Amino acid sequence: MTSGKQKIIWSGIAVLVLIYALFPVASILSTSFKAPSDLTSGKFLPSSGASTLENYQQILVGDAQGLFLSALRNSIGIALIATVIAVVLATLCAYAIARLDFPGKKIVLTTALAVSIFPVISIVTPLFNLWRNIGLYDTWLGLIIPYLSLTLPISIWTLAAFFRQIPWELEQAAQVDGATTWQAFRKAIVPLAAPGVFTTAIIAFFIAWNDFVYGISLTSTESARTVPAALAFFTGASQFEAPTGAISAAAIIVTIPVVLLVLLFQRQIVSGLTQGAVKG
Amino acid sequence: MSTSIKASKGTPATRSQRRRPHLSDRAKSERRLGWYLAGPAFIVMLAVTLYPILQAFWDSLFSLRLTAPDDKAFIWFANYVTVLSDPVWWRDLGVTVIITIVTVVIELILGFALALVMDKAIKSLRGLLRTAILVPYGIITVVSAYAWFYAFDINSGYVNHWFSWIPGINPDLNWFAEFWPSLFVIMASEIWKTTPFISLLLLAGLAQVPGELTEAAQVDGATWWERFRKVIVPNMKAAIMVAVLFRTLDAFRIFDNVFIMTNGAHGTEVLSLLAYRTSISRLEIGLGSAISVLLFVCVLIICFVAIKLFKVDLAGTQGGKS
Incomplete structure (x- = not known):
């Protein structure tokens, strides 16, 4: 196969993948620029001259x-x-798992695994009742605590995988060369560990950012309601108007951070998601 | 918590037994430090899952409505009888199982295709493809649900106009007024959003297939399909199993898309939505807790079946969802 031919085939495949990945985003982006009167046009793009920033x-x-x-x-x-x-707790935990020998390592990892497959909705009912009794209902803390059930397990697994690959001998080598314990840790280990910690933070953030179940179940007002939950409560400008445009615009705004993180840190995110999956 | 997983893996008993006779001070302090560092994360994980599920089990034994808290009464397992004898539970279980099976099968095929594309792509395209794939992975499920909903919606959609040449599709088709069309769109959005995750797990598996094996097969004259079926798939069986199990468990708790698109109308209610409706909307804490516990039991059964029947080795791999 000539490389020219190969290039054409790959370009075709790349276009298909791009359409697959980006079409729904383009779809809601286009809807977000439609005027209310233009919503029912049955067309993908806003009618010419009718595109508007009204929704934003x-x-x-x-x-x-x-x-x-x-x-x-x-x-x-x-x-x-x-x-x-989650990342702070997981860093300490993953360090212990990768570096130290202590009984119960497997139990910690297995627990993390079990927590990550836990059906979220099963936790909601008891928390709903408990939070109402102790005053955590509809507060930031009332969401942060259950969010840890989403962010902590994957952080532990991803970081443990990252930390297992760090050549820890470097620390001793630096100490032999005359560095203090703290200097050895800061100069030799931190630069190697930081990318893993950062990548884990991005993945954990995606998961927390995505939550909907806790958001609608454990909040009731604007004091703690998150965007995914708020979207479900949007109403139109008037009682007779569907909130389609406003929801689309809001959806685009909360998608921007995701797209930015993906564009900037594609390599790290892919390695974070795949590295943990490789047996370590 | 999930004893089936733990039991199959076992604790590192051999190691601690070997060292039991006399632990040096250094080993002892290492153990202590290990638990000091890992302990907080471990305790937090138990506190946010084990405690609530035990509480849910306890609550499920009571007849309790928050609108009438004084009528609280201990009724043993009557709530479970109520739930399991209600056709709504079985209908919702059926819908959940259909969604789970259909989406996981399609995602596995599509995810494999995407993984192969990412693995084999020429260098200059690799970054672009991976970046594109990560967009659905990172996007909020609710946003994905709205994107698909508005595209198909009879008022704001364009799908009916685009595909009116397909028999059965016309501008008057209301996708969200009937069971199968609604389910189709729900599953499409779920597949779009979660295929990237499965494809990344499979990509990690592909990287573990020894290159010499596929090359040797090629030299021996095996076709691409034979190489795929006889060399690649058997060598990454573990990765496939884990990817399928994680996606199965994730699909089983589907909630966001259904809530946004139909809110369970026309028989599209899933189990998570039933639990939500019972506890949060109707404030039937006793009954809702029973449903929560039953859902948890379903997840345990899926895990048990996967580990015992299909011998999925979970502990060597990572899970997560978005």
């Missing part, structure tokens, strides 16, 4: 502002805090 105005500075911006703040805050806590 509505959720960022208009009527739906209160609903959307508070949800965005909640989503960012809660997902980031849940990610940081």
Whole structure:
């Protein structure tokens, strides 16, 4: 096969994959620019001359502002805090698993596995009842705690896989060369471990950012409701108008961070997701 | 918690037995440090899952509605009898099983194709393809559900207009007014969103197939299909099994897409939605807890079957979902 022919075939395949991966995003992006009167046109793109920023105005500075911006703040805050806590706990845990010899290593890893396949909805009912009794219902903390059940297990597995590949002898070598314990750790180990920790944080953030079940079950007002949950409660500008445009615009805004992270850190995310899957 | 997994893997008993006679101080302090570091994560994981499921089991033994908290009464397993004798439970279980089987089968095929494409792609395209694949992986499930919903919706959609040449599709077709069309769109959005995950797990498996084996088969004149079936697949069986098990368990708890698209209308309700509707909407905590526990038992059964019958080795691999 000539390389020219090969290139054409691969370009064709690449176009197919791109359409597969990006078409639904393009679809909702296009809907987000449609004016209310244009929504029922039955066309993919907004009618010529009818594309509008109205929907974005509505959720960022208009009527739906209160609903959307508070949800965005909640989503960012809660997902980031849940990610940081999970990554800190998982870093300590994965370090112990990769580096130290102690009984119960397998139990910790197996527990992480079991927690990650746990049906989320089974945790919701008891938490709903408990949170209402102790005042955690509809608060940030009331979501951060259950989010750990999503972010912590995968963080432990991914980081343990990363840490197993670090050549820890470097630390001793640095110490032999006269570095103090702290210097050896900071200069030799941190630069090797940091990419893994960072990648794990991205994956954990995606998972927390995606949550819907906890978001709608454990919140009731704007004080803690996250974006995915808020989207389900959007209403149109008037009672007779479907919130299609506003929901699409909001959907695009919360997709931007995902696309940015993917564009910037594609290599790290793929290695994080596949490395943990390889037997270590 | 999941004893079936634990039992099959066993604790590192051999190692600790071997060292039991006399632990050096160094080994002792290493053990202690190990638990100091791993302990907090371990305790948090138990606190956010084991405790709630035990609480759910306890609550499921009571007749308890939050609208009438004073009528709380201990009724043993009556809630389970109520749930299991209700056709709604069995209908929702059926819908959940259909969704699980259909999506996992299609995702496995599609995911394999994508994994092969990512694995074999020429260098200049590799980054582009992987970046594109990660978009559905990272996107919020609710956003994906709305994207598919609006595309098919009779008012705001364009699918009816685009595909009106297919018999049965016309501008008046309301996809979300009937069981099978709604289920079709729900499954399509689920497949779109989660195939990248399965394909990345398979990509990791492909990397473990020894290159010499496929080359040797090629030299021996095996066709591409023979190489795939006789060399590649058997050598990455473990990765396939794990990918299928994780996706099965993930598909079994499907909730977001169904909630957004139909909210269970026209018989499309799934088990997670039933649990949500019972506990959160109707505030039937006793009954809802029973459904939660039953769902958990279903997951345990799936795991047990996978591990005992298909010998899936979970402990060597990683799980996760998005």
